[in-house]
Amino acid sequence: xxxxxxxxxxxxxxxxxxxxxxxxxxxxxxxxxxxxxxxxxxxxxxxxxxxxxxxxxxxxxxxxxxxxxxxxxxxxxxxxxxxxxxxxxxxxxxxxxxxxxxxxxxxxxxxxxxxxxxxxxxxxxxxxxxxxxxxxxxxxxxxxxxxxxxxxxxxxxxxxxxxxxxxxxxxxxxxxxxxxxxxxxxxxxxxxxxxxxxxxxxxxxxxxxxxxxxxxxxxxxxxxxxxxxxxxxxxxxxxxxxxxxxxxxxxxxxxxxxxxxxxxxxxxxxxxxxxxxxxxxxxxxxxxxxxxxxxxxxxxxxxxxxxxxxxxxxxxxxxxxxxxxxxxxxxxxxxxxxxxxxxxxxxxxxxxxxxxxxxxxxxxxxxxxx
Numbered sequence: 001x002x003x004x005x006x007x008x009x010x011x012x013x014x015x016x017x018x019x020x021x022x023x024x025x026x027x028x029x030x031x032x033x034x035x036x037x038x039x040x041x042x043x044x045x046x047x048x049x050x051x052x053x054x055x056x057x058x059x060x061x062x063x064x065x066x067x068x069x070x071x072x073x074x075x076x077x078x079x080x081x082x083x084x085x086x087x088x089x090x091x092x093x094x095x096x097x098x099x100x101x102x103x104x105x106x107x108x109x110x111x112x113x114x115x116x117x118x119x120x121x122x123x124x125x126x127x128x129x130x131x132x133x134x135x136x137x138x139x140x141x142x143x144x145x146x147x148x149x150x151x152x153x154x155x156x157x158x159x160x161x162x163x164x165x166x167x168x169x170x171x172x173x174x175x176x177x178x179x180x181x182x183x184x185x186x187x188x189x190x191x192x193x194x195x196x197x198x199x200x201x202x203x204x205x206x207x208x209x210x211x212x213x214x215x216x217x218x219x220x221x222x223x224x225x226x227x228x229x230x231x232x233x234x235x236x237x238x239x240x241x242x243x244x245x246x247x248x249x250x251x252x253x254x255x256x257x258x259x260x261x262x263x264x265x266x267x268x269x270x271x272x273x274x275x276x277x278x279x280x281x282x283x284x285x286x287x288x289x290x291x292x293x294x295x296x297x298x299x300x301x302x303x304x305x306x307x308x309x310x311x312x313x314x315x316x317x318x319x320x321x322x323x324x325x326x327x328x329x330x331x332x333x334x335x336x337x338x339x340x341x342x343x344x345x346x347x348x349x350x351x352x353x354x355x356x357x358x359x360x361x362x363x364x365x366x367x368x369x370x
Contacts (some may be wrong), residue, residue, distance in 0.1 A: 006101055009231070011073035016230045017222065018304060018309050019271060024227050025302055026244060029220030030251035031289045049328050051339055055297060056122045056150050056188055056212075061091030062324050063291060063339065067215075067278055068095035068126040068153055068192070077111040078282035079129040081264035084117035086316035093122040093297065095153055100127060102143050103135050108185070115148040124190065125149035129156050131170040132177030137184045143185065151188035151212065154178055159247070161197050161225040163240050165232055175205070182210040193217035194224050195248030195279060200256050200271075201362035207270040208368075215299065216257070218250030220280030222302045248360070249262035250279035254293035255349065255357035261294055267368050284326020291327060292345040316368035 003067055003300040016022055037206050053063040070076045076097055096112050099353035114123050125144045132140070134156070144152050156174065161167035182189050191198070191206050192215030200205075203214040229240035261271045277290030278299040307315040327339075336342035349357075 003186055007073050008075055010070050010097070012231050013227055014070050014073060014076050014079075014305075016227050017070075018306060020306070022226075022230055024230070024278045025280070025282075026220055026223050026226075026356055027280060027282070028245050028249060029286065030219065030249045030350075030353055031220075031280070031286050033350040033353055034251055034255070034293070036285075036289060036292055036330050037334040037345055037347070039333060042332050042335050044332045044335065044337055046328060046332050049331055049338070051324060051327060053297070053339065055093055058093075058120070058122050058150075059091075060093060060121070060297075061326070062320075063295075063297045064090075064287070064320065064323065065124075065276065065278075065297045066092065066094040066098060066304045067299040068124070068155065068299040069301055069305050070097050072180065076173065078156050079305055079308045080111075080114060082312060082316065083304055084114035086304075086308070086313055086320065087121050088117065088119035089123060089313070089317065090320045092156060092300065092320070093124065094118055095124040096147070096149070097141055098127060098155075099125050099147070100131055102147075103131070103139060106143075109146060112147045112344050122150040123148070123154050124151045126153040128168075129154050129177060130161065130170075130173040132181055133173055137181055140181070141185050141187075144185075149187070151190055152181075153190045153192055153215070154181065155192050156198070157194040157270040158226065159243070160228055163225050163228040163243075165228075167228075178206065178211065179209050186214040190215060190276070192276070192278070193247075195219055195221055197250070197253050199248060199253070200260055201367045203275075203363050204260070204267055204270060204367050204368055206275055211364070213249070213274050213276050213296070214257075215276040215278055216248075216250060216253040218253045218279035219245050219247040220250050221274055221278065221300070231235050249353075250277065250290070252353050252356040252360065253279075253293060254290060255353065256360035256364070258294040259357055259361035263361070263365065264370045266300065288327045288330035289321050291339070292330065292342055292347060294343050 174354040197218035230233040278293035
């Protein structure tokens with residue numbers, strides 16, 4: 001794709017996401033239907049609660065990740081640097097926009113060198129699964145290393161590609177491409193969805209390959225089908241509109257992976273401490289519930305980039321601080337005493353969601369046994 005055309009598309013995506021008048025944030029995560037435990041007598045000193053979490057060889061101050069944003073446009077790059085600076089300031093992880101443009105235009109490398117802004121926190125590069133068969137893996141590996149990234153996110157976005165003008169709609173060999181990448185790379189590989197979710201039956205296959213983390217990215221957050229429809233100039237009454245809330249909700253996915261982890265065995269060990277929660281996390285309680293479901297980290301993209309655009313570092317710092325207050329409050333009110341124990345919380349769950357999660361977990365475990 002020509003440089004100018006790619007930059008224009010990336011900028012249009014960013015403009016749509018930043019426009020609060022456009023309903024691209026579906027919000028149907030169903031996380032509100034998962035109830036946290038409550039102790040009237042917590043017997044805990046809040047000052048002694050640490051949120052510190054190990055991730056990719058780093059010690060994070062909080063189990064949070066500013067997820068991968070758009071990249072390849074001047075405004076996107078400016079905002080990504082603000083996000084990286086905020087991540088470094090608060091000791092949390094951050095992802096880059098897609099490094100696809102670097103593969104054909106290496107002169108754009110400086111746009112993705114977020115380590116300079118983030119400092120001593122994990123920075124994760126990002127590439128689409130479609131690109132794994134379009135470029136030599138050796139080139140991709142060297143590109144990741146050239147920006148000092150600590151790992152690589154591979155994003156799966158079939159729904160977005162299907163509704164994108166000129167999208168890559170040949171999805172054959174995506175799994176094979178990830179398998180070859182895990183063999184070739186000497187840094188961690190993470191796999192995420194972009195709003196439809198990764199069911200445990202697929203997540204276990206990827207973890208079995210040697211993928212380090214699965215980012216569930218369930219439905220309830222940014223609707224990239226809608227973003228593509230708005231990008232093309234129409235949404236209402238379109239095929240895209242009929243796919244609103246497509247995929248698995250973030251709540252049922254997190255509970256399904258939790259069920260597998262609790263079942264133990266090889267599948268349980270693969271899932272344990274290997275899940276990142278994302279997909280519509282907005283409120284401090286959303287982040288807390290996601291961690292209580294057993295997630296190693298909780299992540300989001302849209303609220304961070306909107307705050308970066310509207311209020312800069314100050315707004316980002318305030319938001320991150322509120323999330324940390326919420327997580328710490330949930331730990332104390334649940335009587336967990338630590339972030340490690342909090343991830344094992346006994347939750348009250350709406351039966352329908354629990355049934356859906358159990359069915360997803362059972363399907364995945366049966367697939368692994370075959």
